[in-house]
Structure formats: C-alpha cells, structure tokens
Amino acid sequence: MCALYNSDAVVIRSRDYRDYDKIINLFTPYYGRVSAVVKGVKKPKSKLAGIVQSFTYGNYQLYSGKSLGRLVQGKVLHGFQELRTDLVLMSAGMCILELIDKAIPEGEEYPALFGVTLSCFHLLEKSYPPSLVLRIFEAKLIHNLGVSPELSGCINHGSITQGNLYFDPETGGLICETCFEQLTENRGPGRAFPVEKGSINIIKRMFEFPVYKLRTLKPTQLQYDTLEKMLTSMLEVHFGIVCKTKPFFKTNLQRNS
Ligand SMILES: [Zn+2]
Incomplete structure (x- = not known):
C-alpha cells in the first residue's frame, strides 16, 4: 500500500542515511513505531532539520512506500527543549x-x-x-x-x-x-x-x-x-x-x- 497520511508523533531518534538524508524513527499513537527516510534533511537550508531531533512532539505527513516510508513534511507541536x-x-x-x-x-x-x-x-x-x-x-x-x-x-x-x-x-x-x-x-x-x-x-x-x-x-x-x-x-x-x-x-x- 502506498499512501500519504498524517500523524502526531514523538521522535525516538534519527540517524544518517546516504549523503543528505536521515532515517527517522517515530512513535505514533495509531501506527506504533514508524521508520521513514527524510530526504535532503542534511542540506544547509532544509526546513526539515528542526523536526527530526529526539524528543520532538510534532505532526508529520508521511508517505508509506513499499519498503521504507518517507517523511514529507512536519511541524513542531512541542519541542521539549x-x-x-x-x-x-x-x-x-x-x-x-x-x-x-x-x-x-x-x-x-x-x-x-x-x-x-x-x-x-x-x-x-x-x-x-x-x-x-x-x-x-x-x-x-x-x-x-x-x-x-x-x-x-x-x-x-x-x-x-x-x-x-x-x-x-x-x-x-x-x-x-x-x-x-x-x-x-x-x-x-x-x-x-x-x-x-x-x-x-x-x-x-x-x-x-x-x-x-x-x-x-x-x-x-x-x-x-x-x-x-x-x-x-x-x-x-x-x-x-x-x-x-x-x-x-x-x-x-x-x-x-
Ligand atoms: Zn501464599
């Protein structure tokens, strides 16, 4: 199933993947743990950099692919700085x-x-x-x-x-x-x-x-x-x-x- 969906989530962690990407691990209320690629997040001007840090509570738009899903965008609801x-x-x-x-x-x-x-x-x-x-x-x-x-x-x-x-x-x-x-x-x-x-x-x-x-x-x-x-x-x-x-x-x- 390939589909775009929306979910609140807490970031468990993110790790480097390829040159400019990261793989993020999220805890969501209705989909359990979710892993997704965040493309281009390590590029200097990426708007996604602020939403992939551990502890962040946010709302995320995700695309579930055949294998690993993709995080499309998101906004911070509470950063727990x-x-x-x-x-x-x-x-x-x-x-x-x-x-x-x-x-x-x-x-x-x-x-x-x-x-x-x-x-x-x-x-x-x-x-x-x-x-x-x-x-x-x-x-x-x-x-x-x-x-x-x-x-x-x-x-x-x-x-x-x-x-x-x-x-x-x-x-x-x-x-x-x-x-x-x-x-x-x-x-x-x-x-x-x-x-x-x-x-x-x-x-x-x-x-x-x-x-x-x-x-x-x-x-x-x-x-x-x-x-x-x-x-x-x-x-x-x-x-x-x-x-x-x-x-x-x-x-x-x-x-x-
Ligand atoms: Zn007893």
Missing part, C-alpha cells in the same frame, strides 16, 4: 525513548501510552523528580503491554495477614512467606525478593491512577529502590527488556545531587 539541554533530563528522556523503541512494534496502536509519554516528558520539563517520572513510565508501559501484577494479596492464598511479603516477577505478583519458603525449597528463591507495604501501595497507584495524580507521590529512598526492582524485573521477565541507558541516567543524577 529542556530535555536536550539538561543532562539529567536528557538521559531520563532517553530511557523512556529506549523502552518505547524496544517494546512497541510497528503498526500497532498505543494511544494511551502515547499520551503517557507526552505527560512524562512534561513532568520532566516541569522539574518533577526524574526517578519518579521513570517509575511512572515503566508502570504504565507494563500496564499498556497487557501485564498487571497481582498486588492485593498472595497470588496463591489471597490476603496476607502475617509474615513478610515477597514479590515474584515470574509468578506475576505478591507471595506470602509460606509460598516463598516453598519456592525456595523447590527451585531456589529465583527472582523473588522481599517488599514492604509502602512500596506496594505506591506501585498499586501507579498501575491504577492517571499520570497527573501520581506526580505528587514522594517515595522514600528505600521505596524508590524497591519500586525500581519490581518494575525492572517485570520488564525483563515478561518482555526481555533491559534499559541500557539507565546507568548513564544514574551517573548523571548522582553528579547533580
């Missing part, structure tokens, strides 16, 4: 783009996740804690990919009234102390680890509430660590996704504090 000038914000934004790149296939629609992406970029721009924004994005990504962990009680026994709580990404949620002991006896603890109630309450909200209701959350450092462990282990176990930009983000964050 701060994400390009501040190293902490930039690396946090890069983590989000990397996760989208690895998780979202071409041709599938993810309008809700598209909205979440823009909201998270806005939160970064408005100086909400970047670690909080990343945890929110990870939770929303997992949810939009169709996985919701069991967090109301032990996945095998229901409500947990005594003993410690554990999270097992492989069975998909919380387990009680008895289940953890059984698991350890059968095959070693695997990837299960202890969690406390505060972190569970926060992560529950991250799966249930819209982004704007989560921006005022104030996890403690221990809770941040637990949330990160829960979310990254789910991404890895269920989708095989590991964010390679994260160490770069953490280094920048430490330097800044």
